[in-house]
Amino acid sequence: MMRKYLLVAISLIAFAVQAQKANKPNVVLIYADDLGRGMLGVYGQKIIKTPNIDKLATQGVQFERAYGAMYCAPARASLLTGMHDCHGSNQLDIVKAGIYKDLDHGLTFDEIKSKINAVAVPAKKDELFLAQVAQNAGYKTGQFGKLEWGFATTPERLERHGWDEHFGYYDHLRCHGFYPPFLFENGEKVAIPGNTYIDCAKTTEFDSPENYKKRWDMTGKAVYSENIIMEKLLSFIERNNPKKTEQPFFLYFPSQLPHGPTATPEVHKDFKNNPNLTELEKEYASMVKMLDEDVGRIYKKLEELGILDNTIIVFTGDNGHEIYYPEVGRTSKGRKNVKGEVYDNVHTRYNSVVTGDVFDGNDGMSGKKRDSWEGGTRVPMFWYWENQIKGGRVSNQIVSNYDFLNTLAEVVGEKQAKEKDGVSYAKAVFGGKIIKRDPIVFSSVTGPAMVTQEGWKIRYVTKKDVFQLYYLPNDYEELNDLALLEPKRLEKLKKQLFKECDNDWKNGFGPRTIRVK
Numbered sequence: 001m002m003r004k005y006l007l008v009a010i011s012l013i014a015f016a017v018q019a020q021k022a023n024k025p026n027v028v029l030i031y032a033d034d035l036g037r038g039m040l041g042v043y044g045q046k047i048i049k050t051p052n053i054d055k056l057a058t059q060g061v062q063f064e065r066a067y068g069a070m071y072c073a074p075a076r077a078s079l080l081t082g083m084h085d086c087h088g089s090n091q092l093d094i095v096k097a098g099i100y101k102d103l104d105h106g107l108t109f110d111e112i113k114s115k116i117n118a119v120a121v122p123a124k125k126d127e128l129f130l131a132q133v134a135q136n137a138g139y140k141t142g143q144f145g146k147l148e149w150g151f152a153t154t155p156e157r158l159e160r161h162g163w164d165e166h167f168g169y170y171d172h173l174r175c176h177g178f179y180p181p182f183l184f185e186n187g188e189k190v191a192i193p194g195n196t197y198i199d200c201a202k203t204t205e206f207d208s209p210e211n212y213k214k215r216w217d218m219t220g221k222a223v224y225s226e227n228i229i230m231e232k233l234l235s236f237i238e239r240n241n242p243k244k245t246e247q248p249f250f251l252y253f254p255s256q257l258p259h260g261p262t263a264t265p266e267v268h269k270d271f272k273n274n275p276n277l278t279e280l281e282k283e284y285a286s287m288v289k290m291l292d293e294d295v296g297r298i299y300k301k302l303e304e305l306g307i308l309d310n311t312i313i314v315f316t317g318d319n320g321h322e323i324y325y326p327e328v329g330r331t332s333k334g335r336k337n338v339k340g341e342v343y344d345n346v347h348t349r350y351n352s353v354v355t356g357d358v359f360d361g362n363d364g365m366s367g368k369k370r371d372s373w374e375g376g377t378r379v380p381m382f383w384y385w386e387n388q389i390k391g392g393r394v395s396n397q398i399v400s401n402y403d404f405l406n407t408l409a410e411v412v413g414e415k416q417a418k419e420k421d422g423v424s425y426a427k428a429v430f431g432g433k434i435i436k437r438d439p440i441v442f443s444s445v446t447g448p449a450m451v452t453q454e455g456w457k458i459r460y461v462t463k464k465d466v467f468q469l470y471y472l473p474n475d476y477e478e479l480n481d482l483a484l485l486e487p488k489r490l491e492k493l494k495k496q497l498f499k500e501c502d503n504d505w506k507n508g509f510g511p512r513t514i515r516v517k
Helices: 002-023 051-058 072-081 109-119 130-136 155-160 209-216 225-239 279-304 401-412 426-430 487-500 505-509
Strands: 026-032 061-067 140-145 165-168 182-185 188-191 249-254 311-317 381-384 393-400 440-442 449-451 456-461 466-471
Touching: 026 279, 026 401, 051 279, 051 311, 051 381, 061 426, 072 130, 072 401, 109 155, 130 140, 130 249, 130 401, 140 225, 165 225, 182 225, 225 249, 225 279, 279 311, 311 401, 393 401, 393 426, 393 440, 401 426, 449 487, 456 487, 466 487
Parallel strands: 026 249, 026 311, 061 393, 140 165, 140 249
Antiparallel strands: 061 381, 165 182, 182 188, 311 381, 440 449, 449 456, 456 466
């Protein structure tokens, strides 16, 4: 009799544990690539309609002061580790891209993995990564799309970072093409019939009659990468429906879109006959439109399965805007304005007016990708949870991508990882409370920068030994340098920033890139 009661008690405990797991919300993190805030309707974009992404913002909470990093690799490293990218530690070092182009053309998969693992710094034994937070809370984890860290990775590294399932690219250079002859699924190479280009049919960023013809010659371009990645992603959601598995899931979708060079399987009908856009602009707009429609597909799948009401959707991006549709005399790219004058990144800088950006992709801010101006690192961020997160709110809480790890921990019921730079902002998501926190720190191509909760920003242009100070609440475009007017404040922030850089200004240029030998 005692044995019978014991078995019943054990069964009840097991059932309670499963019920507790099933009641935890699923979490979907959508991570756009090079998507400037200004490309979204919620920020005033007029040419491109983005109703699905806008819905997450208007019916959820919109974080107006959200920061990524200067470009994709450090942004992803910060996201997954919960650490900012100005440390001297080699843990955030990036393996140079390109080696996977040699797969089956001189190197085997095992040889490539050995070469990467020989130079990549292994994770510390006690290092905690983003997906592991979810795993520890009983979640099934999945990653679909662009490689999750660095410029070249291996399945062993993905597994160490906590991904139960993964599908997509292992090499950043190949991500710049959208017709891969192969991708990887859980450590296995998956051939994609009909795609024949070793470089995944990467195009050039500049247009010409010859380049236009090359882009639209679809020979050897049977499958667009975003489409097959979405198929795998939606299948993951179906297979891991908590109503059947009694286990919540954490899904990370680092899309390639709308990172260039521009390539799309078709020009969207919204832009096809727009006389005010160049061909490249039409194609780039179509990539943004596809991203929005894929957000809608994810939303619809959750709705169809009856799990939308217990799923948190977070939409954000890695860094600021980039120009992938330049045209001589119309839209400039790089470090020059339309007239060919070079920005000094102190007194002159990128903005939509001097560059001729028809989309105003950086939302009127100074700077773009790789800059320490706001337009280089400030990103869209929206949290949506039907009937659980009060919609229609714009939060003034300052947050960074490296805060997501501890925020996820609080959401799924795990302890805070106090060794991390990032802090949880869950109370701002659910309660609207502004939490006090340390400044946000990030690297750039010109040196480090830091933004305080109050809105003071210091940026250091290292090679010119110039410190600049801005008060962002009154200076959205960063036009009024207050360094000479606020010497005491500048000195205090300078010391703090130097400390965050582990007392070495060189760390303000971000993670190092290591060559594969």
